Structures are given as structure tokens and as C-alpha cells.
Amino acid sequence: MSEVNMSFSHYMDDEYEKLxxxxxxxxxxxxxxxxxxxxxxxxxxxxxxxxxxxxxxILTDLNLIITKAYISxxxxxxMDVFNxxxxxxNKVTDEAILDYIRKSLGPESCVTSPMRSVxxxxxxxxxxxxxxxxxxxxxxxxxxxxxxxxxxxxxxxxVWTHNTxxxxxxxxxxxxxxxxxxxxxxxxxxxxxxxxxxxxxxxxRGAKTVVTDEATHTERRLHQMMFADRDYERVNDDDDFDEKxxxxxxxxxxxxxxxxxxxxxxxxxxxxxxxxxxxxxxxQYVVFHANIDAEGPEAYQEYYIKHIDGSPxxxxxxxxxxxxxxxxxxxRRVSEGLKLELxxxxxxxxxxxxxxxxxxxxxTVTRAEVATKGGKAVNTFYVRGAxxxxxxxxxxxxxxQTIGNTILKVKGSPEEMKSVPxxxxxRSLFSGLFKSxxxxxxxxxxxxx
Numbered sequence: 123m124s125e126v127n128m129s130f131s132h133y134m135d136d137e138y139e140k141l142x143x144x145x146x147x148x149x150x151x152x153x154x155x156x157x158x159x160x161x162x163x164x165x166x167x168x169x170x171x172x173x174x175x176x177x178x179x180i181l182t183d184l185n186l187i188i189t190k191a192y193i194s195x196x197x198x199x200x201m202d203v204f205n206x207x208x209x210x211x212n213k214v215t216d217e218a219i220l221d222y223i224r225k226s227l228g229p230e231s232c233v234t235s236p237m238r239s240v241x242x243x244x245x246x247x248x249x250x251x252x253x254x255x256x257x258x259x260x261x262x263x264x265x266x267x268x269x270x271x272x273x274x275x276x277x278x279x280x281v282w283t284h285n286t287x288x289x290x291x292x293x294x295x296x297x298x299x300x301x302x303x304x305x306x307x308x309x310x311x312x313x314x315x316x317x318x319x320x321x322x323x324x325x326x327r328g329a330k331t332v333v334t335d336e337a338t339h340t341e342r343r344l345h346q347m348m349f350a351d352r353d354y355e356r357v358n359d360d361d362d363f364d365e366k367x368x369x370x371x372x373x374x375x376x377x378x379x380x381x382x383x384x385x386x387x388x389x390x391x392x393x394x395x396x397x398x399x400x401x402x403x404x405x406q407y408v409v410f411h412a413n414i415d416a417e418g419p420e421a422y423q424e425y426y427i428k429h430i431d432g433s434p435x436x437x438x439x440x441x442x443x444x445x446x447x448x449x450x451x452x453x454r455r456v457s458e459g460l461k462l463e464l465x466x467x468x469x470x471x472x473x474x475x476x477x478x479x480x481x482x483x484x485x486t487v488t489r490a491e492v493a494t495k496g497g498k499a500v501n502t503f504y505v506r507g508a509x510x511x512x513x514x515x516x517x518x519x520x521x522x523q524t525i526g527n528t529i530l531k532v533k534g535s536p537e538e539m540k541s542v543p544x545x546x547x548x549r550s551l552f553s554g555l556f557k558s559x560x561x562x563x564x565x566x567x568x569x570x571x
Contacts, residue, residue: 147229152220154213160189160205161214165227169200171430174412175396175403177202179339180226182396184219185209191395191414248277248293249302249309250337254347255320255329257288259486259508263477264319265290270474272312273297279473279492280340282348284454289347291340292492297470302335309333341393345400345451354443354450369452371445375434381410381426382434384444388452390421398423401451405444406430457489457504460513468499476501479524483517484508 148167156162165177174193181188181204190205208214224230253265262281269276269292278293296303303309313331320329348354369388376383386398395414402409402425411426428434435441464476473492480487485505492501507513 148227150224150228152223154215157205159211159213160207163202163204163206163223165200165202165204167200167227169195169198171408172403173200174202174409175342175399177204177227178396178399179342180223181206182393184222185392186214187211187392187416188395188414189417191412193409193412193414195408196410247302248295250334251290251292251294251312251316252332252334252343252347253288253290253292253316253320253330254351255288257283257286259484260477260481261288261319262290262487262490263474263481265292265316266474266477268315268319269294269312270471272308272315274303274312275300275470276473276492277468277494278340279490280344281487281490282344282454283488284348284450285353287348287351287353289344289351291338291343291347341396342400342404345397345454346404348450348454349401349404349447353454354446367456369449371448373435373441373444376426379426380434381428382441382444384423384425384427384448386421386423386425386448386452388421390416390419391456393455394421394452395423397451397455398425398448401447402427405447407444455489459488459504459506460485460518462503462505464499464501464503466499468494468497472499473501476503479521480505483520483524485513485517486510 148165151164153162153164163181167173174195178188186206186208188204188206190203192203194201206214208216214220255261266276273296274294275297276292276294279290281288281290283289294303295301303312313333317329317331320331367389369386372385374383375381384402388394394416399409406429407427408430409425409427413422413424415422435444466472477487480503484507486508487503487505489504490502492499494500505513507517
């Protein structure tokens with residue numbers, strides 16, 4: 123009986139929230155005249171927990187760069203001002219994008235669920251596989267090989283690694299039908315075999331595989347998975363971040379106003395605001411005021427927060443946890459080393475073949491984004507050499523010979539690529555495997571994207 127009452131109460135709360143939003147519809151104003159070098163977006167709306175994340179997520183998913191933001195949500199009203207540009211650094215003038223922003227954040231958004239963009243929904247196009255385990259060289263290659271052998275096609279995937287742990291969300295279809303896999307026995311086999319791969323003989327650290335037909339926001343889900351795995355508590359023995367790169371996060375209490383003030387200073391990069399707001403939201407903190415400045419190479423973020431129960435940070439242990447979690451959220455998406463961008467005609471087993479070549483050339487994938495668009499595979503990999511060392515030029519040459527007709531672009535400083543003696547042997551692996559395919563835009567960067 124209590125479960126029925128709880129369900130009814132949740133339903134009534136949801137209906138009341140929808141009614142309140144209809145009576146107080148959000149207002150979106152987009153101004154391309156007020157600021158010299160950015161489009162100004164003002165959002166006024168009825169306040170609710172998670173609304174800041176919802177707005178930031180919509181802007182971030184459009185690949186807009188947020189250079190400044192002012193947030194205020196004291197009382198029952200939420201008021202936001204964002205200065206945004208496109209990836210090219212110019213104002214946003216594409217009417218299709220501007221119209222999407224108005225519809226997604228304006229009055230028309232009231233007809234859908236208030237948590238439409240950050241919640242879950244059923245999907246029949248694919249299944250989502252969530253993987254969590256200990257990171258090791260060749261892990262992505264092994265996972266993709268298992269799925270290929272099980273007649274599964276990976277249409278989209280995102281893989282993060284941080285502090286010896288690896289998390290992935292993969293969208294998978296049946297090889298033959300191109301639709302979601304529904305056979306319970308087959309799903310059970312997929313889950314069991316992937317869990318065996320993730321375990322890798324390491325019984326000290328847990329491995330977890332979840333197969334679901336619910337569609338979530340991939341990047342938020344990855345943050346949630348790594349947060350639940352407590353990756354923020356682990357010390358990375360490799361010390362990937364020197365002191366200049368390490369984010370400076372501080373938390374102090376403002377006793378006069380009963381707020382805790384969180385300040386973050388670090389190197390700016392795309393999606394930084396999403397990562398920090400996502401973490402504060404999932405930790406059940408409410409942002410009452412915020413000031414964001416990311417116009418230069420360094421980003422400054424200042425948040426005035428309380429826990430959802432109305433209290434500021436209560437103890438030094440809680441303060442340290444907030445600092446650790448925000449630092450981890452910033453570092454998860456930071457990738458150094460060689461950035462490989464692959465674009466070719468999609469086919470079943472492509473990811474397995476590509477990552478196998480990386481593994482055979484002693485490359486370790488530290489982060490990956492795999493997407494399929496219009497029959498084309500558009501993949502980005504961040505890789506390192508053995509034991510985390512820079513990738514040497516001979517390895518890149520070997521990969522070019524293996525794949526066939528490729529274009530290799532070096533971005534950043536030439537010294538970022540390690541040279542090896544000219545007489546070092548190179549390996550020609552899977553010769554001719556990709557001769558009919560186009561691999562483009564390989565680039566060496568130190569990336570924070």
C-alpha cells in the first residue's frame with residue numbers, strides 16, 4: 123500500500139510541477155547585439171532542482187562554447203545569462219540552432235516532461251551497454267572483439283578512463299536486423315562474456331556490466347558511473363597531471379548567508395561547465411548563484427551552493443569530498459597525447475579491427491568517442507604509447523602502412539611526438555585490410571576537448 127501511495131505522490135508532484143510551469147512559462151531571449159563577440163542567451167524560468175544542468179546540457183550538446191555565465195536562482199525563480207559562441211569563436215547566427223534553443227528552453231518545452239533531457243526513455247533502436255572495470259592496455263580492443271564475435275554492431279560508444287578505472291557506454295544493434303537485441307538469453311550471454319573481459323583476472327577491483335533498453339544522456343551517465351565507482355578517491359600512480367594542469371578547487375562557507383562558496387580555477391576546455399554542474403547536481407547540491415568566466419585560456423567558476431536539504435557544507439570531510447569529486451569530474455575528460463580522428467564507411471567489426479591495430483602497435487586508448495552518421499563511422503581516439511609514454515613516429519608510420527591510404531596531421535609542438543632511430547623495425551599488421559577505406563585527420567594534440 124505504501125508503494126502505491128509513494129507512486130501516487132510522485133505522480134501528483136510531477137503533475138503539479140507541469141501545472142506550475144504552464145502557469146509560469148519559461149522565457150528565452152537571444153540577443154546578438156548586446157555583446158561584441160558573443161551571442162547572449164537569457165533564460166527565465168520557474169526554479170526546480172536540476173534546471174541549471176538541463177540548460178547547460180542543451181547548450182553543450184549543440185557544441186556551443188560558453189564564455190561567460192551569470193546564474194541566480196534564489197526563491198522560486200531561475201534567471202540565467204549565458205554568453206556563447208560557436209566552435210569557430212563567432213556569434214551563433216544559424217537560425218535552425220537559435221530556433222532549437224528557443225523551443226528546448228522556452229514555453230514549448232512545458233508540454234514535455236520537466237526532466238526530458240536529463241532523464242531516461244525507452245528505445246527500440248538499440249540496447250545500451252554500460253561497462254565499468256579496471257583499465258588496462260587493449261581493453262577496448264577485447265570488448266569490441268567480443269561484441270563482434272557475438273554478431274553485435276557498435277553504432278555509438280563513449281569510453282573514459284581515470285585513476286586506473288575505465289567506464290564505457292555503448293549503443294549496440296543486432297548485426298543482421300540492425301535493431302535492438304531483445305532475446306533474454308542472448309543478452310545474458312553478452313553480459314556474462316563482457317563481465318569476464320572487464321574482470322581480467324583482477325578480483326580485487328569490481329567489474330560491472332549493465333544492459334538496458336533505456337536511453338540516457340551518455341556523458342552524464344559516464345560521470346554517474348565513475349562517481350558511483352568512487353574513482354575520485356584513488357591516487358593515480360602515474361601522476362598524469364602536473365601541478366600546472368591540476369585544477370584548483372576550493373570550498374569555504376559564507377556564514378552570513380548560509381552558503382558554501384565553491385571556486386574552480388583550471389585550464390579551460392569544451393564542456394567544462396557541464397562537467398562541474400553535472401557533478402554538483404548528482405551530489406545533491408543546489409546552485410543558488412554562480413559566476414562563470416572562460417574568455418581566456420584559464421576558466422574561473424564560482425558557485426554559491428547548499429545541499430538539497432538546505433544546509434551548507436557541514437564538515438571538513440564533506441568539503442574534501444566536494445573538492446575531490448569536482449577535480450575528478452574535470453580530469454576525466456582531459457586527454458593528453460595523440461588524437462586520432464577516423465572517418466570511413468561504417469561496417470560491422472570496424473571498431474574491433476581498428477583497436478586491434480592500436481593494441482598490436484602497443485597503443486593504449488585513454489578516451490574514445492565512436493559515432494555512426496549516415497553510414498559513416500566518425501571516431502575519435504586519444505592514445506598513448508606503452509606505459510603512458512608519447513607515441514613514437516615509427517608507430518604512426520606503421521599504422522599508416524597498415525591502414526593504407528591515410529592522411530596524418532601533426533598538431534601542436536613537433537616535440538610532442540617521440541622520434542625513434544631510423545633503423546628501428548616497424549611492423550606491418552593486417553596488411554591491406556583497409557586499402558579500400560578512407561582514414562583521415564590523424565592529429566597530434568594535447569587536448570582538453
